[in-house]
Amino acid sequence: MECAFVYSLCRRIAILLVGTDASYLKTAFYMKTFLFMAAALLLFAAQPLLCITEPAGLSGVVLDSASGTPLAGASVMIQETQKGRITKGDGTFIFEDVVSGTYTVLIRYVGYRDFKTQVIVDHERFLSVRLVSAMIQTGEVVVEKERAQTGLSTQQTIILTPAEVDEHRGQTFSELLKDVPGVTLLQTGPSISKPVIRGMHSQRILILNNDTRLEGQQWGQEHAPEIDPFAVSSVEVLKGAASVQYGADAIGGVIRTEHRAINLGGFEGEFSANLFSNNMQGSASLLAESGFLENFSWRLQGSMRKAGDAQTSNYMLANTAFEELNGLAMLGFKNAEREISATVSHFGTRLGVFSGSHIKNLSDLERAFQSERPLVEREFSYQIGLPKQDIGHTTASLRLNERFKNSSVLTLNAAWQQNRRQEFDAHRPYSDSLAAQLEDRPAYDLSLTTYTLDGTYEHVPFKNISGKAGVSLLRQGNVSQGRSLFVPNYRVYSGGAFVLEQWTQDNFIINAGARYDWRGLTSYRVIDNAIVARDHIFQSFSGALGALYSWAEGWLAGVNLGTGWRPPSINELYANGVHHGTASFEIGDTELRSERSVNLDVTLRFTGERLRLDISTYIMSMPNYIVLFPEAEPTLTIRGAFPTFRYRQTEALIRGFEAQADYQLNHLLRLSASTTLLRATDITANEPLIYMPADRVRLASHFHWTENDATTDLFSEIALTGVHRQERVPQGVDYVEPPPGYFLVDVSSGAEFDFLAQRFKITVGLTNLFNIRYRDYLSRYRYFAHDAGRNIVMRMTVPF
Amino acid sequence: MRNLLKNSFSLITAGIFLLAGCEDDPSNPVKPNEQEKITTIVVKLNKIGATPGDTLTFMWNDPDGEGGNTPTRIDTIVLETGASYNGMIQVRDESKTPAVDLTEEIKEEKNSHQFFYTFLNVTNIGITREDFDTNTPPLPIGLEFKITTAGSATAATNAALNIALSHYDGIAKSASRSPETDIDITFPVKLMP
Numbered sequence: 002m003e004c005a006f007v008y009s010l011c012r013r014i015a016i017l018l019v020g021t022d023a024s025y026l027k028t029a030f031y032m033k034t035f036l037f038m039a040a041a042l043l044l045f046a047a048q049p050l051l052c053i054t055e056p057a058g059l060s061g062v063v064l065d066s067a068s069g070t071p072l073a074g075a076s077v078m079i080q081e082t083q084k085g086r087i088t089k090g091d092g093t094f095i096f097e098d099v100v101s102g103t104y105t106v107l108i109r110y111v112g113y114r115d116f117k118t119q120v121i122v123d124h125e126r127f128l129s130v131r132l133v134s135a136m137i138q139t140g141e142v143v144v145e146k147e148r149a150q151t152g153l154s155t156q157q158t159i160i161l162t163p164a165e166v167d168e169h170r171g172q173t174f175s176e177l178l179k180d181v182p183g184v185t186l187l188q189t190g191p192s193i194s195k196p197v198i199r200g201m202h203s204q205r206i207l208i209l210n211n212d213t214r215l216e217g218q219q220w221g222q223e224h225a226p227e228i229d230p231f232a233v234s235s236v237e238v239l240k241g242a243a244s245v246q247y248g249a250d251a252i253g254g255v256i257r258t259e260h261r262a263i264n265l266g267g268f269e270g271e272f273s274a275n276l277f278s279n280n281m282q283g284s285a286s287l288l289a290e291s292g293f294l295e296n297f298s299w300r301l302q303g304s305m306r307k308a309g310d311a312q313t314s315n316y317m318l319a320n321t322a323f324e325e326l327n328g329l330a331m332l333g334f335k336n337a338e339r340e341i342s343a344t345v346s347h348f349g350t351r352l353g354v355f356s357g358s359h360i361k362n363l364s365d366l367e368r369a370f371q372s373e374r375p376l377v378e379r380e381f382s383y384q385i386g387l388p389k390q391d392i393g394h395t396t397a398s399l400r401l402n403e404r405f406k407n408s409s410v411l412t413l414n415a416a417w418q419q420n421r422r423q424e425f426d427a428h429r430p431y432s433d434s435l436a437a438q439l440e441d442r443p444a445y446d447l448s449l450t451t452y453t454l455d456g457t458y459e460h461v462p463f464k465n466i467s468g469k470a471g472v473s474l475l476r477q478g479n480v481s482q483g484r485s486l487f488v489p490n491y492r493v494y495s496g497g498a499f500v501l502e503q504w505t506q507d508n509f510i511i512n513a514g515a516r517y518d519w520r521g522l523t524s525y526r527v528i529d530n531a532i533v534a535r536d537h538i539f540q541s542f543s544g545a546l547g548a549l550y551s552w553a554e555g556w557l558a559g560v561n562l563g564t565g566w567r568p569p570s571i572n573e574l575y576a577n578g579v580h581h582g583t584a585s586f587e588i589g590d591t592e593l594r595s596e597r598s599v600n601l602d603v604t605l606r607f608t609g610e611r612l613r614l615d616i617s618t619y620i621m622s623m624p625n626y627i628v629l630f631p632e633a634e635p636t637l638t639i640r641g642a643f644p645t646f647r648y649r650q651t652e653a654l655i656r657g658f659e660a661q662a663d664y665q666l667n668h669l670l671r672l673s674a675s676t677t678l679l680r681a682t683d684i685t686a687n688e689p690l691i692y693m694p695a696d697r698v699r700l701a702s703h704f705h706w707t708e709n710d711a712t713t714d715l716f717s718e719i720a721l722t723g724v725h726r727q728e729r730v731p732q733g734v735d736y737v738e739p740p741p742g743y744f745l746v747d748v749s750s751g752a753e754f755d756f757l758a759q760r761f762k763i764t765v766g767l768t769n770l771f772n773i774r775y776r777d778y779l780s781r782y783r784y785f786a787h788d789a790g791r792n793i794v795m796r797m798t799v800p801f
Numbered sequence: 802m803r804n805l806l807k808n809s810f811s812l813i814t815a816g817i818f819l820l821a822g823c824e825d826d827p828s829n830p831v832k833p834n835e836q837e838k839i840t841t842i843v844v845k846l847n848k849i850g851a852t853p854g855d856t857l858t859f860m861w862n863d864p865d866g867e868g869g870n871t872p873t874r875i876d877t878i879v880l881e882t883g884a885s886y887n888g889m890i891q892v893r894d895e896s897k898t899p900a901v902d903l904t905e906e907i908k909e910e911k912n913s914h915q916f917f918y919t920f921l922n923v924t925n926i927g928i929t930r931e932d933f934d935t936n937t938p939p940l941p942i943g944l945e946f947k948i949t950t951a952g953s954a955t956a957a958t959n960a961a962l963n964i965a966l967s968h969y970d971g972i973a974k975s976a977s978r979s980p981e982t983d984i985d986i987t988f989p990v991k992l993m994p
Contacts, residue, residue, distance in 0.1 A: 319971075356971060361982045364965070369980060376980040377972050386971075427970060430837035431906035432894075448825055480825040483833065490827035527832045534828065577868060586868060638867040639839045641985030 058099025058608065059120065061128030062092045063108060072132060075110035097610060101551035102508045108132065121510075127162075157183070157240040157561075157604050157617045157659075166233055168764075170796055171275030171284045171306065174228040178256070180720075182615075182659040182675045183240050185694035189223040189781040191280060191311040191789050192323040192352045196226070197779065198240055199621070199657055200681050200693045201253025204570040205596075209247070209257040211344065213398050213416040216451040216477060218488075220570040222781060227348045227394035227420065229327035231273070231286035231304035233258045240659075241600045241619060244543035244565025245514035248473055248497045252567040252598045252623075261300070263333035263342060265292035272799045279792035280321070281381070282308035290331075300331040309383040310353075314774040314790035318782075319356040319379040320386050325349065340402040347395045354388040357785040359427050362641035369785045370737050387427040391443070394420045410459040420449040423483070446483035452476045468502035468512075479571070487578055488571045495520035501545075508551040516543040520568050524575060539568035539595050559604040569593040573627050573648045579638075586636040586643040587629065593648060598623045613663040619656065626653035628683070628690065631734055652684040655693075671703040680729065689729035695742070695778050696725040714753040721746055727778040740783055743775035749794075762798040767791065838866035839903065842964065842986055843891040846948070848884055857886075861986045866896060877989040878962055880926075883952035887931075889945050890916065890964070892984070907966070908944060912936055913974055914983075916943025919963040923990055925951035940974055950992065960990040 063075045071092025078085040079096065081104050086094040099122050106128070108116040113132040120128065159181050169177045175194040178184045187195040187202050195202050203222060208215040210228050218224050239255040247255050270289035276282070286304035293299065306325040311318045329346040357375030360366050369376060398416035405411070423443035430436045457471035477493040501514035519540040526533050547561035576589040600621035607614040629646035636645045661675040676698045681690040699722045706715040726742040751764030772791040776783040842861040847853070857879075863872040880886070894901040907914050911934040918928045927949045930941035943966075966984035969975075 357980070360980055361968075362985050364978075364985060365980055365982050368978065379971075429970075431892075431903040431910075432837055432901055433906065435837055450825070478825065478827040480827050480830075481833070482831065486833045490830040492827045523828075525828050525830045527830050530832070532828075532830060579867060636868060637863075637872055639842065639861070639863055639872075639984055639986055640867070640982060 058096055058101075058122045059104075059106070059126050059128065060093065060095040061130060063088050063094070063110070064092055064129065064131050065113075072110055072113070075108060075113075075132070078107045078109075080105040080107055098554075100508070100554045101557045101606075101608070103505050103510075157559075157602055157619070159183075159238045159240075161236040161238075163234050166230075166235060167762075167798060170231065170273055170286075170798070171277065171282070171794070172230065174226050174230040174233065174258075177230060177233070177236060178238060180675075180699065181238055182661050182677050183617075183657070184238060185677070185697070185779060187222060187692075187779050187781070188777065188788075189225075190318065190321050190355050190358075192308070192321060193223055193225045195222070195224075196256060197694055198238065198254035198256075199619070200655055200679055200690070204250065205253035205567060207243075207247050207251040207255045209255065210396070211258060211260045211398070212400060212414050212455075213396060213418065214247075214250075214453060214475075216418060216449060216453075217392075217394060217420040218422050218447055218449060220572045223354075223390075224422070227350075227392060228258060229304055229325075229329070229346070229348050231284075231288075232260060232302055232327065232329050232346065234261045235259045240617075241561070241602050241621065242543070242545075242563040242565030242598050244518075244563070245499050245501055245516045245545045246471070248499075248516065249495075249518045249520065249539075249541070249543075249565070249567050249595075252565040252596065260329075260331070260344075261288075261290070263298045263335045263340060264290050264300070265296065265298055265335055267291060270801050272801070274797050276795045277308070277792055278794070279789055280308040280311040281383075282306060284325075296334055296336050298331075298333040298335065300329070300333070302329040303327065307383065310379070310381050311789050312381075313787040314772045316374050316786075317378060317381055318786055318789075319375065319377055320353040320389075321355050322383050322385050323350065323352040324385070325351075338404050338406075340400075342400045343398070344400075345395075345397045347393065349393045350390075351385055352390045352392075353385040354390065355782055355786065356386070356427075358782055359388055360785075363643060364641060366736060366784065375786050387425055389425050391423040391425070392421065394418065407461045409461045412455075412457045412459075414453070414455045416451075416453045418451050418453075420447075420451075422447045422449075443483050444485050445487055446481065447488070448480045448482070450478050465505050466502055467505070468500065470500045471498070473497045485578075487576065489575050490525040491571055492523045492525075493520065499543075510549040512545070512547050514545045517541075518543070518566075522568070522571075524571070526575075535591070537568075537574070537591075541566045541595055541597070555608045557604075557606040557608075559602075559606075561602040561604075562600075563602070564597065564599045566595050566597045568595050569627060569648075576648070579643060586645040588632075588645065588647045590648045593627060593650060594625055596623060596625050596627055596650075611665040614661070616658075616660040618658045621655040621657075623653040623655070625650045626683075626690075628653070651686065653681065653690055654684055655679065655681045655690075669705045671705075673701045673703070675699045683731070686731070688731040691731050691734055692779065693727070693729070695727035695739075698723045712755060715750075716752075717748070717750040719746070719748045724777065737784060739778050740776035743773055743777075745773055745775075746770040751796075760800055762796075762800075764794075764796045766794040766796075768794065837901075837903075838894050838896045839892055839984060840864050840866055840895045841891075841893040841900075842984065843893065844878065844888060844964075844988070845891070846878075846880075846886040846888045848881070848886050850885075859988060861988060862895075864895060875986075875988065877991055879991045879993060880948065880950055881993050882950050882954045884950055886948040887945070888948055890943070892966075904944065908942070911942045913969040915941060915967050915969070915974060915979075916946075917963075917965045917967065917978060918943065918946060919965075920990065921959075921961045921963060921987075922957040923954065923960045923992070924956075925954040934974070936974060940976065954992055956990055956992040960992070962988045962990050964988070 063072045065072055073088055073092060075088045076085055077088065077094045084096065086096060088094045101122050103119060103121045106118050106120050108130055110132055116130055116132055161177060166177055173194050175186055175196045178196050179186050183199050185197045187197050198206050204220045208226050215226060217227050237257040241254060243251045243255045268291040272287050274285045284306035288302040290298060290300035304327045309322045311321045327348050331342055331344045333342040356377040360369060396416060396418040398414060401413040403411040424445040426444040454474045457469050459469040475495045479491045481490055497516055497518035499514060499516035503510060503512040522537045524535050543565045545563040549557065549559045551557045572589060573593055574589050574591050576587045580587050598621050600619055602617060602619040604617040627648055627650055630649040632645040632647055635642040657679040659677050663671060663673040665671050678696045679694055681693040683690050699720060701718060701720040704717045707713055722745045724742050727739040730739055747768045748770055749764055749766030753762045769791045774787050776787050780788055840863055844859045846857040859876040859878050860874055862874040892903040892907060894903060920926050920928065928946055930943040930946045932942045932945040933939035934942055964986055965982055967979040968981045968983045969979045970981055972979065
């Protein structure tokens with residue numbers, strides 16, 4: 002019944018904010034919702050039976066700031082508990098017996114400056130501390146990499162550590178995230194994939210690449226994020242609306258990537274290379290960095306990937322070859338108070354679009370469904386033919402981090418980025434003169450230029466209250482130059498300001514925040530040879546309220562109520578044309594209002610010596626959800642009749658459950674299991690929402706062949722992924738039934754060792770071991786082809 | 802220290818203004834290049850034995866191309882029972898001035914194009930394609946065809962003729978339709994005794 006109350010509260014807030022008529026309330030539906038949450042809570046209740054009482058908590062490493070050498074014998078003290086540790090020969094320390102909460106950690110070492118920091122221990126936490134020699138005047142210590150952000154979020158947050166990111170080297174950026182509970186992929190063949198957080202993707206999630214919001218043509222389902230996965234050191238995934246800190250667009254979640262920290266030490270770098278058997282892909286990355294003139298540092302990084310056509314279990318996917326070339330240069334300055342970095346990066350890719358998806362009308366699409374194999378096939382090739390995409394994304398950013406004497410912190414980030422997207426189609430005009438005139442001109446050619454300026458100020462903690470305030474400004478211009486027009490030219494100005502405060506008392510944290518955003522969009526179109534400009538103004542408030550409580554050793558519960566909004570994207574306002582590949586006619590609506598989400602999220606975590614659990618359940622209500630609705634009348638054209646869809650607003654409700662458990666059976670074997678369940682409903686139509694990820698389970702076991710303290714590490718892993726058939730689909734909207742569920746087995750084995758005084762890390766993996774033929778419901782090629790078959794992957798990383 | 806901080810701010814501001822030049826102006830959109838539009842299909846029928854030049858003309862016309870307004874003209878093909886017709890098809894882009902006749906271009910690319918004609922809800926009626934490409938063995942093109950109606954031919958009220966143009970791009974032309982359809986239209990059909 003508590004759930005009933007909470008849900009109705011959540012809904013009422015949504016209604017209040019957007020003024021939706023409350024008459025949609027359908028008792029039976031909510032009853033189901035409550036049962037769903039009740040089941041989730043029952044699972045929580047069952048947890049104590051599984052728990053092992055001794056929690057693990059804080060560990061880390063202490064290093065010399067200049068050379069990076071481990072400092073053995075440093076004293077690490079938790080002031081609240083008066084417990085201390087002395088670092089081992091490799092500079093590491095571990096406190097196994099830390100209750101969740103906030104602690105002051107003091108680190109001391111002879112000849113070095115003392116280091117004191119506030120640490121919030123929620124689950125397994127790792128601190129990497131670089132102590133500065135007392136000789137260096139300007140020096141201070143810096144917490145380099147933590148497992149969780151400071152200012153602990155009450156929101157469901159998952160962090161991928163550098164080691165975890167490393168496991169997916171050579172794959173697309175989105176594929177880094179595919180094992181995170183609650184995250185699935187929206188794929189357009191092997192080269193294009195987009196992350197989906199709790200069923201939300203594209204314009205509903207925000208990607209921050211090294212603190213700069215990534216602005217591409219993110220509304221397109223076949224437009225992958227323009228991020229070099231090799232440049233990414235760690236990734237943070239925030240699930241649910243995170244609009245207070247990150248503004249409109251962060252309605253479904255936020256993905257933040259971080260590059261490596263500024264290195265003031267000596268010359269170092271990393272070389273990594275990968276080989277993939279399925280599409281004969283080779284990729285390599287080289288990074289080099291060094292400190293100079295005491296406080297300065299430079300970094301250069303480059304990577305390339307080249308792949309041929311991918312294959313399913315028994316046929317080639319014609320024209321799915323791709324190539325990618327990326328580069329990054331960074332110049333940094335760092336001292337006790339200040340950190341400045343200037344970064345310039347370029348991401349460039351050329352992607353073949355699967356020939357079998359090149360269709361012209363509905364009967365072509367029907368013939369494609371009925372065929373067991375694609376109608377167009379070719380021999381394996383690295384050649385990228387038509388249709389294809391050419392994408393370049395250049396970013397220049399300047400970041401300043403100033404720590405004032407009173408320990409308040411100012412962060413400024415200014416960025417310029419330009420996204421150029423050219424899409425070439427395979428259609429050649431009949432008229433030879435026109436063909437000659439249009440030779441090599443892309444069908445779509447969009448240049449999107451964005452300037453952003455973000456500032457955040459973390460104030461001096463006042464008693465138990467810490468917090469920050471910030472402003473964001475953005476200016477954006479989109480210019481279309483192709484043969485065809487899918488979205489018009491436009492200019493955007495937007496601005497926002499927020500305050501986020503946190504109150505901490507013993508094992509209890511409450512945080513609250515509010516934000517206001519304004520966005521003005523002007524579209525420019527040519528109508529009857531005259532330029533027509535039209536203004537759209539969107540503005541709204543966002544808010545969040547959360548609490549985190551630890552009532553017993555190792556246990557932590559969090560609840561978060563958040564609301565966010567999103568202005569309609571340019572395609573939702575102005576699309577008017579055939580969507581190739583799905584043979585449907587899409588029509589935008591310039592009268593669309595902003596979308597709003599209200600979500601309630603409950604998380605439970607347990608961190609024991611052997612067992613680690615992370616369970617969360619949520620409800621997200623979106624009273625003005627923008628969705629493509631089928632029209633009764635198809636659009637009749639000379640190429641046949643096209644089913645027609647119009648962007649409309651409806652009331653959507655998304656409920657979900659995610660759980661992850663890791664169990665360390667002994668020091669050699671670790672077992673883990675995770676599951677993602679999601680129910681998405683169009684309340685107005687009383688139908689499920691289309692294109693939502695199916696339920697899935699992942700089981701893995703990780704085996705270490707060697708003892709912990711050995712210099713050589715040898716491991717093996719086996720992972721089973723089971724994906725259920727998506728049974729919940731609206732009737733009569735999709736062309737084909739959802740594909741059946743599938744079950745995949747991946748195995749891998751690797752070693753980390755020293756050879757000729759050089760560290761090496763080598764892994765060999767087999768994905769889709771049994772070469773299963775399957776189609777994923779969220780694959781945009783499922784109408785035309787199966788997903789990729791077996792893949793043998795070899796990875797090598799050499800740090801130097 | 803304060804100076805250095807100020808410098809950092811001015812550095813950031815200067816950076817922004819430096820980069821502010823690197824942008825195209827969205828407020829001056831160019832009209833997209835004219836795409837080729839197939840707006841008009843003309844079917845011409847000559848009854849065998851009738852006065853030469855006495856041609857029946859039927860038109861399927863969507864002047865603004867895909868989307869926008871619905872087609873403005875879809876004629877009903879009226880055929881006599883117990884008769885034979887020589888037919889030809891024309892493909893035109895009338896959105897341009899002057900109008901572009903694309904029929905010749907299709908004839909030039911005859912080895913990668915094929916028209917398919919299908920009568921729906923009509924009995925005792927035949928249609929054969931009369932022109933062939935240079936493939937071995939030769940395959941029909943379908944720009945020229947022949948319709949034969951038996952004396953016993955009947956048409957339901959929803960009788961129709963479907964005309965489709967398959968484009969074979971990247972695959973060999975064959976007797977079956979290609980994955981890529983350039984034209985797919987339907988004319989209503991009536992029979993007269």
